[in-house]
Amino acid sequence: MNFWNITLSLLEGLEKTCMIFALTLVLALPLGLIISFGSMSKFKPLSYLVKTFVWIIRGVPLMLQVIILFYVPGFILGYPILSRFSSVVAAFVINYACYFSEIYRGGIESISKGQYEAGQVLGMTKTQVFFKIILMQVVKRILAPMANEVITLVKDTALARVIMIVEIIQAAQNFAGYGLMWPLFYTSVFYLAFVGILTLLFSYFEKKLDYYKS
Amino acid sequence: MSILEVKNIVKNFGKIQVLKGIDFSMEKGEVVAIIGSSGSGKTTLLRCINFLEEADKGQIFVNGQCIYDGESTEKRTPAQIREAQLNFGLVFQSFNLFPQYTALENVTLAPKLLAKERADYKENKKEILDEIEENAKALLARVGLEDRMGSYPCQLSGGQQQRVSIARALALNPKVLFFDEPTSALDPELTGEILRVIRDLANKDVTMVIVTHEIEFARNVADRIIFMADGVVLEDGTPEEVLDHPKNEKTQHFLSSLNH
Numbered sequence: 001m002n003f004w005n006i007t008l009s010l011l012e013g014l015e016k017t018c019m020i021f022a023l024t025l026v027l028a029l030p031l032g033l034i035i036s037f038g039s040m041s042k043f044k045p046l047s048y049l050v051k052t053f054v055w056i057i058r059g060v061p062l063m064l065q066v067i068i069l070f071y072v073p074g075f076i077l078g079y080p081i082l083s084r085f086s087s088v089v090a091a092f093v094i095n096y097a098c099y100f101s102e103i104y105r106g107g108i109e110s111i112s113k114g115q116y117e118a119g120q121v122l123g124m125t126k127t128q129v130f131f132k133i134i135l136m137q138v139v140k141r142i143l144a145p146m147a148n149e150v151i152t153l154v155k156d157t158a159l160a161r162v163i164m165i166v167e168i169i170q171a172a173q174n175f176a177g178y179g180l181m182w183p184l185f186y187t188s189v190f191y192l193a194f195v196g197i198l199t200l201l202f203s204y205f206e207k208k209l210d211y212y213k214s
Numbered sequence: 215m216s217i218l219e220v221k222n223i224v225k226n227f228g229k230i231q232v233l234k235g236i237d238f239s240m241e242k243g244e245v246v247a248i249i250g251s252s253g254s255g256k257t258t259l260l261r262c263i264n265f266l267e268e269a270d271k272g273q274i275f276v277n278g279q280c281i282y283d284g285e286s287t288e289k290r291t292p293a294q295i296r297e298a299q300l301n302f303g304l305v306f307q308s309f310n311l312f313p314q315y316t317a318l319e320n321v322t323l324a325p326k327l328l329a330k331e332r333a334d335y336k337e338n339k340k341e342i343l344d345e346i347e348e349n350a351k352a353l354l355a356r357v358g359l360e361d362r363m364g365s366y367p368c369q370l371s372g373g374q375q376q377r378v379s380i381a382r383a384l385a386l387n388p389k390v391l392f393f394d395e396p397t398s399a400l401d402p403e404l405t406g407e408i409l410r411v412i413r414d415l416a417n418k419d420v421t422m423v424i425v426t427h428e429i430e431f432a433r434n435v436a437d438r439i440i441f442m443a444d445g446v447v448l449e450d451g452t453p454e455e456v457l458d459h460p461k462n463e464k465t466q467h468f469l470s471s472l473n474h
Binding site: 112114115117118119120121122123124125126128132133136137140211212213214 | 264265266292296299300302303304306308310311312313314323324327328366367368379382383386
């Protein structure tokens, strides 16, 4: 168990971490937009339903949601319907989509009514107004809070180990059984690098969108 | 036949009746100025005609064809509303330019989207888009912005932004162009450039309805002036009739209040 072997095992864990991270992001970003439309719906029963759902998902600890998704279907049906990995991803996607949806909602509602009206009197359809005029302004406004959420997501992936997924923290903890504590602290190097790259990426996007003020 | 005819438009906001039956009509090439104190319903009337609000009652005709009928029980589809909307252009008090697009892109965005619905779009895509681009450049030149086409709204002064928004409205060739207090959000020294552009359009026979507080400008540019108060039309006549010889006491009061 030399340094390189341990680094290699941690990298294997990091691979799981990255997979949970990437899948959650790819699926939760569009799902969050759909949920935000639901909570902004003029059809009251739908908006109340969606808001209640968001309240529950944001209210219950994510760790519990991971456990529930993996174990509860098994208890009820007698056999698990989701693999460990897919229940983690499902729980993360639902949870993060709800947080994203509130950020989207805040962004969308901050755009002035005049932008919609200008598009409307120019004969654009509602879809065109949203995708050609509103969305890009929303993206610019929500970039900073989104960066926060995405960075939190990197570290939340560690929750996956409650159902025995060997992500990077669990990979390091396995060495604690051999009396090695330092691999656990060593993981923070990987997290810092990961978050560092994301920070650079987000500031690049911010610069990209800096060419106009709204 | 009148290019625009508005009959008995009524609009309520909750229990408050903002428009109490507005009638007016105008001919092609005519310039009508609507004046009146704040809260008289001028802006609401413009918003009803442009379908940003739905009137509760009344009818709107364009070239004799009914484009809105408050009596009709049929719910109009979004496509029908869009089609009706395209008869008109509207210039807002607060410009409402799209901040992420350049002046030129602001003008070409809607025509380009609309062109996609043309049957021959796929075959003649390049010619169609080139034509839209050329037309937009000509319009921006017409409002004196030939050297600011690549600027973003945040790089333009208020007066320049408003001129872009006028070009944007003209790009769709509206039958009637509406202005909702086009200079109210501008510093006094910038209003002149907007008024010059509007006067130039009037000289080129663009049919326009201008809601304004600039009484002297209305006198100079408008063929007719409508005075509104409390949701009704109190005067409708030539600038001389309305401004110099008002019949109604409220008009006299409004005009004298402006001179103080």
